[in-house]
Amino acid sequence: MESTEVLIDCQSVWKVFGDRSREAIRSIAERGLTKREILQQYNCVVGVSDATLQVRRGEIFCIMGLSGSGKSTLIRLLNRLIEPSLGTVTVKGRDLSRLDAAALRETRARHIGMVFQSVALLPQRTVLENAAFGLEVQGVPRDDRNRAAEAALAKVGLSDWKTRYPRELSGGMQQRVGLARALTADPEIILMDEPFSALDPLIRRQLQDEFRQLTKDLGKSAVFITHDLDEAIRIGDRIAIMKDGVIIQEGTAEQIVMNPADQYVADFVAGISRLHLVKAHSVMMPVDQWRFQAPGLSLDGLPRCSPEADIDELIGTITGSGSDAIAIADATGIVGVVTTRNLLLGVRGEPDARAAA
Amino acid sequence: MDFNPGAVLAPVIDWLNANFHGFFALVTRLIEAILGGLEAALLVLPAGAVIAIVVIAAFFATGLRVAALAFCCLGFCWLAGLWQASMQTIALVVVAVAIAVAIAFPLGILAARRASVERALRPVLDVMQTVPPWVYLIPAVMIFSLGRVPAIIATIVYGIPPMLRLTTLAFRGVPTDLKELGQAIGAKPSTILWKIELPAAKPTLLVGLNQCILLSLAMVVLAGLVGAGGLGAEVTRGLTRMEMGLGLRAGLAIVAVAVLVDRLTRGALDRRKAI
Numbered sequence: 102m103e104s105t106e107v108l109i110d111c112q113s114v115w116k117v118f119g120d121r122s123r124e125a126i127r128s129i130a131e132r133g134l135t136k137r138e139i140l141q142q143y144n145c146v147v148g149v150s151d152a153t154l155q156v157r158r159g160e161i162f163c164i165m166g167l168s169g170s171g172k173s174t175l176i177r178l179l180n181r182l183i184e185p186s187l188g189t190v191t192v193k194g195r196d197l198s199r200l201d202a203a204a205l206r207e208t209r210a211r212h213i214g215m216v217f218q219s220v221a222l223l224p225q226r227t228v229l230e231n232a233a234f235g236l237e238v239q240g241v242p243r244d245d246r247n248r249a250a251e252a253a254l255a256k257v258g259l260s261d262w263k264t265r266y267p268r269e270l271s272g273g274m275q276q277r278v279g280l281a282r283a284l285t286a287d288p289e290i291i292l293m294d295e296p297f298s299a300l301d302p303l304i305r306r307q308l309q310d311e312f313r314q315l316t317k318d319l320g321k322s323a324v325f326i327t328h329d330l331d332e333a334i335r336i337g338d339r340i341a342i343m344k345d346g347v348i349i350q351e352g353t354a355e356q357i358v359m360n361p362a363d364q365y366v367a368d369f370v371a372g373i374s375r376l377h378l379v380k381a382h383s384v385m386m387p388v389d390q391w392r393f394q395a396p397g398l399s400l401d402g403l404p405r406c407s408p409e410a411d412i413d414e415l416i417g418t419i420t421g422s423g424s425d426a427i428a429i430a431d432a433t434g435i436v437g438v439v440t441t442r443n444l445l446l447g448v449r450g451e452p453d454a455r456a457a458a
Numbered sequence: 459m460d461f462n463p464g465a466v467l468a469p470v471i472d473w474l475n476a477n478f479h480g481f482f483a484l485v486t487r488l489i490e491a492i493l494g495g496l497e498a499a500l501l502v503l504p505a506g507a508v509i510a511i512v513v514i515a516a517f518f519a520t521g522l523r524v525a526a527l528a529f530c531c532l533g534f535c536w537l538a539g540l541w542q543a544s545m546q547t548i549a550l551v552v553v554a555v556a557i558a559v560a561i562a563f564p565l566g567i568l569a570a571r572r573a574s575v576e577r578a579l580r581p582v583l584d585v586m587q588t589v590p591p592w593v594y595l596i597p598a599v600m601i602f603s604l605g606r607v608p609a610i611i612a613t614i615v616y617g618i619p620p621m622l623r624l625t626t627l628a629f630r631g632v633p634t635d636l637k638e639l640g641q642a643i644g645a646k647p648s649t650i651l652w653k654i655e656l657p658a659a660k661p662t663l664l665v666g667l668n669q670c671i672l673l674s675l676a677m678v679v680l681a682g683l684v685g686a687g688g689l690g691a692e693v694t695r696g697l698t699r700m701e702m703g704l705g706l707r708a709g710l711a712i713v714a715v716a717v718l719v720d721r722l723t724r725g726a727l728d729r730r731k732a733i
Binding site: 206 | 645
C-alpha cells in the first residue's frame with residue numbers, strides 16, 4: 102500500500118516566536134545562527150528549527166518528542182494553522198504559503214483532517230452532528246453529510262450513539278467521534294495531535310490498534326504526534342524524534358532502536374522491548390562464522406525462519422525445537438544463523454550484536 | 459485652581475444643537491415611532507387577552523414554570539391598576555435593550571479580538587458605569603428635550619457597558635481548541651463565529667443580556683424624572699406626593715416586569731440547553 106508519492110513535503114521549516122522574530126529570521130537566513138544564539142541575541146523562542154520531513158501516501162508518520170520539543174507547533178505548520186517563519190510546506194504539490202484564504206480553507210476541508218488531544222467536540226451538538234460538522238461548514242446538504250457521518254461513525258464503532266451528546270460519552274468514545282469527524286470529509290491526510298494522550302493505558306492501546314488498522318484499510322496517510330515512544334513504535338511506519346525544535350533522528354522503529362543517533366535517543370529507547378521490533382536480519386551472524394564456532398554441526402538439522410521474523414518468534418522457535426541455533430533463510434537460501442547468544446544480545450538491543458558475536 | 463468641564467461641554471452641546479438639529483429631530487422621530495408602535499401594539503388588546511397570549515406563548519416556548527410566573531407578574535400589574543404604565547415601561551425597556559445590544563454586541567466581539575480596541579473602550583465604559591446616571595440625563599434632555607427619547611438614550615448608555623464587557627468576556631472564554639477546530643476544517647470566519655463561538659459564548663452572553671435588562675429597568679425609574687411616563691412616572695409621583703402606597707405598588711410592578719422580561723428572554727434563548 103505504501104508508495105513513493107510524497108503527500109506532505111516540509112523543507113527546512115523554521116518557526117520563531119517573539120517580538121523580534123523578523124530580525125531573528127533574517128539573521129538565521131543570512132548568518133546561520135543557532136537556536137541558543139537567537140534566544141540570547143533577539144529574545145525569541147525557536148519553536149521549530151530547520152525541520153525537513155516527507156510524508157508518503159499510505160504511511161503513518163510519527164513525530165515523537167517531550168513537551169516543549171516543538172512537535173505540536175510542527176504539526177500545525179503542516180496545515181498552516183501556524184505560519185512558518187522560513188521554509189516551505191507543500192501538500193499534494195501545492196505550496197501552502199502561496200494559497201489565498203479561500204484556497205487554504207478548501208485544502209484544509211478536503212485534503213487534511215485533524216484530530217485534537219482535547220477532542221474539541223461541540224457540546225451542544227449530537228454525536229452525529231459533530232461528526233458531520235466538517236461537511237456542514239462546506240455547505241454539503243444535510244442528508245448527504247449525515248450519510249457520510251453515519252458511515253464514519255460505523256467505522257469507529259459508534260453507530261448506536263448517534264443521537265447522544267458528547268458529555269454522555271467516555272473519553273475514549275469522544276476521541277472516536279473526533280476521528281470519525283476527521284474521516285467524514287474523506288481527506289487523504291489526517292493530522293493527529295496527541296489524540297490518545299489523555300486516555301487510560303488500556304483504552305489507549307485499543308485505540309492505537311484500531312487507528313492503525315483503520316488508516317491502513319482506508320489507505321489514508323497520517324501524521325501522528327505523541328510523547329510516548331511505545332505509542333510511536335506501535336503505530337508509526339516511520340518515526341521522527343524531536344528535541345528542542347530539532348528533528349534529531351528519523352527512521353523506522355527498528356532503525357531507531359538499533360542505531361540511536363545520539364545519547365538522548367539511546368536513553369529513550371533503552372526501556373523499549375525489542376521482542377517485536379528487532380528482526381532476524383539485524384541479529385544473525387554469517388553462516389561461515391557459525392560453522393567456525395560450532396564445528397561438526399550441520400545447517401540442515403536447524404529449524405528455519407525468515408529474515409523478517411522478530412525476536413519473539415525466534416525465541417519461540419528455539420525453545421520449541423531444543424536446538425541452540427536457527428538458520429535464517431530467504432527465497433535464495435540460507436543467509437545467516439541466529440544463536441541463543443545472538444538472541445540475548447538482540448533483546449538488549451546492542452547495535453553491535455554481530456560484531457560482538 | 460478652578461476646573462469646570464461643564465464650561466467646555468455646554469458650548470459643545472449648544473453647537474451640536476445648533477448645527478445638527480435636523481439629525482437629532484430625525485433620531486427623535488424614529489425612536490418615537492418605534493416606541494409608539496410597540497406601545498400601541500401592547501395596548502391594543504384588553505389586558506386579559508394580552509396576559510393570555512403571553513402565558514400561552516411562554517408555556518410553549520419555555521415551560522409551565524415560566525408561564526405561571528408570567529401569569530403572576532402580569533396579573534399583579536393589572537390588579538395594581540398599573541397596566542398601561544407597565545406596558546409603556548416594557549416598550550421602553552425592550553427598545554432600549556435592543557438598541558444597547560445592537561451597539562454593545564459587535565463592539566464586544568471586536569474588543570475580544572483586538573486588545574487595542576478593548577484598551578480604548580475600557581476607560582469609556584468605566585465612565586459610563588460610574589457617573590451617576592442622572593448626570594448624563596442633563597445633556598440628553600438638552601439635546602432631545604423632555605420626554606421618552608432622552609430617557610431611552612440615557613437607558614441605552616446605562617445598558618451598554620455590562621453587555622459589552624460580558625460579550626468580550628464570553629468571546630475571550632471560547633476554548634482555543636474549538637476555534638482551532640474551525641480553522642482546521644476549513645470553516646469561514648463567519649461560520650466559526652456563528653456555529654462555534656456563539657454557542658460556546660452563549661451562557662455568558664445571557665448573563666450580559668440579563669444585566670442589560672435589569673440595569674435598564676432600574677434606569678426606567680429615573681427616566682420618570684424627565685417625563686418618560688410608565689412606571690417611573692408613577693414612582694416619581696408617589697415620591698413627590700409622599701404617597702407610600704402608590705410608590706410601593708409601582709415599585710413592585712417594576713420588579714414584576716423585571717422578573718418577567720428576564721425569565722422570558724432567558725427561557726426563549728436558552729431552550730436547547732434543556733434537552
